[in-house]
Amino acid sequence: MSSTDFAQRLVQALGPDTVATAEQDIAPWLSDWRGLYNGRAQAVVRPRRTEEVATCLALCQQAGVPVVPRGGNTGLCGGATPDQGAANVVLSLDRMNAVRGIDTIANTLVAEAGCILGNLRRAAQDAGRLLPLSLAAEDSSQIGGNVATNAGGVNVVRYGMARELVLGLEAVLPTGEVFHGLRTLRKDNTGYDLKQLLIGSEGTLGVITAVALRLFPRADVRSVVLAAVESPAQALRLFELLYAKCGARLQAFEYFSGDCLDLVLTHAEGVQEPFGQRYPAYVLVELADSADDAALNALLESVIGQALEDELCLDAVVSASLAQLQGLWKLREEISEAQRADGPHLKHDVSLPIERIPDFMASAQARLQAQFSGIRPFIFGHFGDGNLHYNLSRPAGAPRDWAATQGAAITDAVLDEVNRYGGSISAEHGIGQLKRDHFLHSKDPLELRLMREIKRLVDPAGIMNPGKLL
Ligand SMILES: Cc1cc2nc3c(=O)[nH]c(=O)nc-3n(C[C@H](O)[C@H](O)[C@H](O)COP(=O)(O)OP(=O)(O)OC[C@H]3O[C@@H](n4cnc5c(N)ncnc54)[C@H](O)[C@@H]3O)c2cc1C
Structure with a gap:
């Protein structure tokens, strides 16, 4: 069947509006969010109901037509871009x-996959509850995309990844059958937990x-410290100290190097130098609780006081107001944009056993400087989760096409170090098209x-998001 015939069949089944x-x-x-990938397609289908998704997939499977699920398109690995x-x-x-429902007794939220994450967080907030999944792209990304990528974000140290927040899901399999796991x-210990296969599957097994x-x-009372x-x-x-002393109140533990702060102070607007002098690196810590502002601040101040005494940090500033708290967070949140303004660069989203981070960083730095002299590292991330x-x-003076000519060799070196230290080449962002080769070479x-056997079983015709992940 020609593409035109198939597209017309889709139109007949679902309507020209869809x-x-x-x-x-x-x-x-x-194309993808970063403009790194561009592809082609014969049709874009925008269903309103699960049955329409099922009709679309059944037709595609019959005709052997590839399907690329698309959420908010904020993924950083080209997963939602067709080939x-x-x-x-x-x-x-x-x-x-x-939003299909919020239950404040069971403490659950049921929503369709296309809901924007930020809207769901606000809906939960309005109902007096917290949906803790939070990331910089939350006002564009969709919950279906978040689950399909097993998204992380800034609160993982306390609440876990998307996987740990999902109680159930509904999905359409490539056959057009509906998986009713919503x-x-x-508690449900009845055999294999099949929904877990769909979480993090990047659209390769079905459509959530x-x-x-x-x-x-809700944990509205917040206190933040920036420690040098x-x-x-x-x-x-x-x-280690903060985790022991603050327990579940420890909501974020972010790290950034002094070079990252320099970038932010150079490129971002409305940011202020936090200390009178520069330090080698910083951690931004947030505690959050349901009540009692004063007690939370007192706890943070006492733990930081002990940290200074025990020489676990060099200097520290505790937020005294919401504006100051937001100002400290801005120093962390602006790093990506500041680096974009600084010019072309290579991104690696890796994780390590947290206790091996210092050794990994020393080893990777030595190797990179030996092999790629003058390369400038900007290292930051969700340190409390082992995620960098x-x-x-x-390097200063290198041609602008540096990333294109040297990028592959540099990435090989970084990811090889990650593997040597028992880490993962993709902590949060998934594999998509971007990391497929490294994934296929490094996975057990x-x-x-x-x-591959699971993929063949669920998607025998191989129509779901081909060329991604596997
Ligand atoms: C500024 C910025 C900051 C970010 N920060 C973080 C962060 O802190 N933590 C983090 O984890 N990620 C982060 N990301 C990456 C991105 O936001 C996440 O990967 C997000 O979960 C992707 O959701 P999306 O709806 O945009 O998915 P998309 O980009 O549209 O799709 C991603 C993948 O999921 C598949 N997919 C999408 N929807 C469905 C569905 N309903 N069913 C089946 N498959 C589907 C796609 O086919 C694709 O493979 C960031 C991105 C940006 C741009």
């Missing part, structure tokens, strides 16, 4: 954006259409074989 086939209507759906095949169908969930049970999430008590540290090893000891954004900028052969 299926776009004109070139100018499809064009906005063919160059002209037959692709992009399936966007953006119209499936209803349960809100806390709705999710049931855990909610928590001399090394990752000192940051690690500070983390290990970003590298070109048995794990890869099992993944």
Whole structure:
């Protein structure tokens, strides 16, 4: 069947309002957030109901047509971008954006996959509860995309990744069958937990259409400290102390190097130098609780006092107002944008056993400087989760195409170090197209074989998001 015939079949089954086939209507759906990937498609389908997703997938499976699920398109690995095949169908969930229910006794939220994460967080807040999944792209990314990528973000140290927040989900399999797993049970030990296969599967096993999430008590009282540290090893000891003393109140433990702060102070607006002098590195710690502002501040101040005494940090500033708290967070949040303004760079989103971070950083730094003299590391991230954004900028004076010519060799070196230290080449962002080769080379052969067999079982025609992940 020609592409035109198949697209017409989709239009007949779902209606012209749901299926776009004109070139100018499809064009906005063919590239990724960073502009690194561009692809082709014969149609963009924007269903409003699970049954329409099922109809679309059943037709695609019959015709062997590849389907690329698309959420908010904030993924950083090209996972939601079609490849160059002209037959692709992009399936966007953006119209499936209803909150199906919030239960403040069971503390659950059930929502369709196309809901914007930030909207769900606000809906939970309005109901007097907290949906803790939080990331810089939360006002664009969709909950279906968050679950499909097993997103992390700034609160993982306390609440875990998306996987730990999902109680149940509904999904359409490539056959068009609906997986009815939208349960809100806390306890359900009845065999294999199949929803876990869909979480983090990056659209390669099916289309998530709705999710049931855990909610928590609101933790509106917040206290933040920015501590200066001399090394990752000192940051690690500070983390150990804070975890022991603050327990579940420890909501974020972020790290950034002094070079990152320099970048932010150079490129971002409305930011202030936090100390009278510069230090080698910083950690930003947030505590949060349901009540009692004064007690939380007192706890943080006393723990930081002890840290200074025990030489677990060099200097520290505790937020005294909401404006100051936001100002300290801004220093961390602006790093990505500041680095973008600084010029082309290589991004690596890696994780390590937390206690091995200092050794990894020393080893990777020595290797990179030996092999790629003058390379400029900008390292920051969710240190409390063992997650580093290990970003590298070109040496001063290097040509602008530095990343294109040297990038592959540099990334090989970084990821090789990550593997040597028992880490993961993708902490949060997934594999997509970007990391597929490294993933296929570094993953344990048995794990890869099992993944391929699961993929074949669930998607025998191989229509779901081909060229991504596996
Ligand atoms: C500024 C910025 C900051 C970020 N910070 C973080 C962070 O702190 N932590 C973090 O984890 N990520 C972060 N990200 C990455 C990104 O926001 C997450 O990966 C997010 O979960 C992607 O959601 P999305 O809706 O945009 O998905 P998309 O980009 O649209 O898709 C991502 C993948 O999921 C698949 N997919 C999407 N929807 C569905 C569905 N309904 N069913 C099946 N498959 C689907 C796609 O096919 C694709 O493979 C950041 C991104 C940006 C731009």
